[in-house]
Amino acid sequence: MKIPRSTSSRLLALLPATALAAGLLAGCSDDTAPDAGSSASASASVDATEQVAENLSEFSYPGEDGKTALELLQEKDPDAQVQGEGENAYVTAIRGREADPATEFWGLYVDDELAQVGAGSLETEDGQTITWKLEEIEQ
Template sequence: MTTSTLSLPARLIAATAAGLLSVGLLAGCSDDEPAPAPSASASAGSDAAADEHMAENITEFSYAGQDGETALDLLLVQDPEAQTTGEGEMAFVTTIKGRTAEDGKEFWGLYVDGEMAEVGAGSLVTEDGQQIQWKLEAIDQ
């Protein structure tokens, strides 16, 4: 049966149903939130620039020790993007929070409760209550 053979009331009901279905589909496809303004993508670039600027300026980073966890393991939990050369007990931390120590000029020094650690981050087993701190230090030449 085609719409031309339907009676006028049946065609009106079919047209109304089709219209309601179309409106419902269109409403379901739209978001309640407005589309981002063109400046939103510009701010994403600004956020990246701000993050890079912040990484350039970071010189210290600290966190609490935990019984049985190494300073290196805790660092990687606090900053999963931290980078090292070497692994485990032989790891040497080169980058924290996006700030890479300048090769031959700087290093990330490890401190426990304000005192420079006597072992590396992969060897230093921390305890609850300790304050673990990393400081960007200049290499004396």
């Protein structure tokens, strides 16, 4: 013979199962915010791309035999802004960070040495480090 449970005892029996289900759902949420160890930081109200562009002052990549610094830049950052072409190319923005033409420019370095030619002329080599640095124009 079965003894009917009271309504309150049924609710108490469901409480742990409900709490467990809520906890599991919270743990499976699609939270895309970067963790504290992430190299890119962004606030909830600012797009991560905007945050990177705002703070970017240096951008590096490895050289490759047979490719120019400009070709590699355009591979690593397809949205890089360039005025002119080839030997006459002048980089004006990298990763969304535009140099202020009145006060800044993107300087090109190879292994921490200022390049002696432009990005479209600089043939890179395996093992080199190509770095673009946002620099101030000396007045």
